[in-house]
Amino acid sequence: MRALRTALLAALALALASAPATAGDGTPPPGTKPPAGRMNFVGCPVIRDTAEVPCWLAEYQGELYYIGIQNDITATFHPPQLKHRALVEGMVSKKPRICGGIVLEPVNVSVIPEVDTRCNKILPAQGYRIDNAPRGTGPASRGMQAASDPNPPPPAPPPPPPAPPFAPRDVAVRFGFDGLYMNFHNFKIVQDTAAYVRASGARKIRIEGHRGATLLSNGRTLVETAGLARQRADKVAEALRGLGVAPASLEVAASEVIETPDGVADFERRRVRIVVTP
């Protein structure tokens, strides 16, 4: 339904394209396209069964684009999901093809929440391989003391708490398109912010939720589901409370204004802004 709604909004955006753009509803002026070199599209992700690790591609208008490889939760690239379409927002790189796909780098990939069983393709290796992956498909090679060690090493010391002077801090937690899940790196931002609040004794933390829109290469606009700005702000506030930040210090707001997408930095606008004033 979300996806459907998104599609409807996209259609609406198209219909409106001839009318003058109204500020704040995510509609760019008619005929606007992302700048050259950008590839923004919604397509099926495809995984290829390469050695040492599988690689991820996305299919759009009969072409394959390389977006990244399988890795761990702490990696910066989070692969998409078969049985879902993906929103791919990337730069076409000059690198030779990887895994048979045109390389997009940097690239931002979102999983469209609604199930789409048409996206379900695993390609054979066909001679492609990925070398020097940080981790293969099997167990990691990371070293650690055995549990039976009678003298376990002391746990790594926690990072030192933030030190004064405490200036105001303004950070952004980003989300995938139509998403509400905070991945490891975004959670870390919230966690660091909570530590900063504790160390600085800040009494005022403003949380501002936003939803965004993306300008696709075909000139259409995808707008995120209404209400998401609020849900994101509430989610970040809940996380901060869960990390020990006093509820009374939180000021939670949500903006329904959708900044006009430019096809370049649209993924940065799907965010929650946290402003800490010590």
Added chain:
Amino acid sequence: MGLSPIGGWWMGAALAVALAAPVVAASSGTGAPDWWSPGEGKRMPAEASYDNPYGKLTVLNTTGPIETAGHPFFTPLGANGRACVTCHQPSDGMSVSAAHIQARWLETKGKDPLFAAVDGSNCPALPQDKRASHSLLLDHGLFRIFVPWPPKNADGSSLNPDFSIEVVRDPTGCNTDKTYGLKSANPMVSVFRRPRPAVNTKYLTTPDSIAGFNAKTGMPFARDPETGAFVSQELMADGRTLTLKTQAVDAGLSHLETAAPLSPAQLNAIVAFETQVYAAQSASSIGGAFAATGAPPGLGALAMAKGRPGILGNDLKTPVFQSFEVWRPKPGGPTDAGAAFRASVVRGADLYMTKTFWIRDSAHLNTVGLGNPIKRTCSTCHNAQMTGMDVAPGWMDIGTNNLPTADPLAHLPLFKVTCRKDAYPHPFLGRVIYTHDPGRALTTGKCDDVGSITMQQFRGLAARAPYFANGSAKDLMALIVYYDRRYEMKLTDQEKQDFVNFMSVL
């Protein structure tokens, strides 16, 4: 204590399990000789071993012998004559096997408090003197778990679920019953689950060390309502209780039918007992006793007592069940049945750590930033050293409860879950889901949790068939056959047997 010699008729029993795969794994032959009845007042020794179809299991009390007279874990505290020990039997790895449940039915003509109407029958509304009214417990080792619907938030405030739930099939009659059903004055959902082992609990209660990040929710861990400390969120199939204490209160009120919550003194005594008792398989009927010099260091109850919780074992330096190298066959080494069995265990351990397959369409594994599918191993999900649980909160939907992946389970209720249009759907099943047990979603009300079950520890598996929360795998072979089908692993018969032998020694 059945201290029978290794081998002999045992081997026959184990072979029968491997070959004939009876409905429920054969028990230790006649009845339940080591059954612990509530209020017996026996002294529980510091260390005791019990026979099971694959060998022996050892239970270790690290604080020394336990005087069980008056001890709240062993004493009936409520109306139905049950104690915690009724369903958490030392001989069964602190769970209870279906074989021993059947034996108790025969021995007591159905009068054991185990069969209490509240949850030891298919529904309290049924005539309790009939075997058929207890068929889920007798044939599948399942107790009725009844939870109020809709659920509440942890702080008691009301929660608006993402979905509505309807009863599609109700073989026990309980979900449509006028007193106990979903449309009764106290609406509740009844699902049927296996008891989880109340043992080795330091591994169950230690929160993941990646400082507070619960990858399953993208949020901080929940906190202990009493101390405010982060909790592991690894208890119970649906994670509905946060600590051993709140779990015991819940168990008292439901399973024991106590009139009031257990007292602080009773809770302290229960938790103190649970945090010092360890159990693991200690001998194989074919492969011999593990305590013999040179046994793999991760086996046995003492290893459980000495091990450290919270170690990620998804790597070759700290493998999940530690090293099996001492059992790896060497040129010129013995070639008897014991050596062959140990070699098979080593192969099974290798497969567990390194055999890759496409893990796909599994909510809370393929949705946490790893991608769907991911080509990895059993130890990707079952990654915590010593237990094979997940160092993160271990609820995932591997398809054991949801259609179309679940085994045919005509004896279980079937629910239709319909997700609200403005909620996130189940990531791989969408907005209409048919399930035998909504699992974690009964606690959170979230569509993407429907069918997710918090994984259980692997220790003492040999002593407590059947497996999976819904008892759908009648023995260890059936469990592997499920995985082989679910993830298209294409295992050979030898690989399946190696997996089974490996799991049987844990």
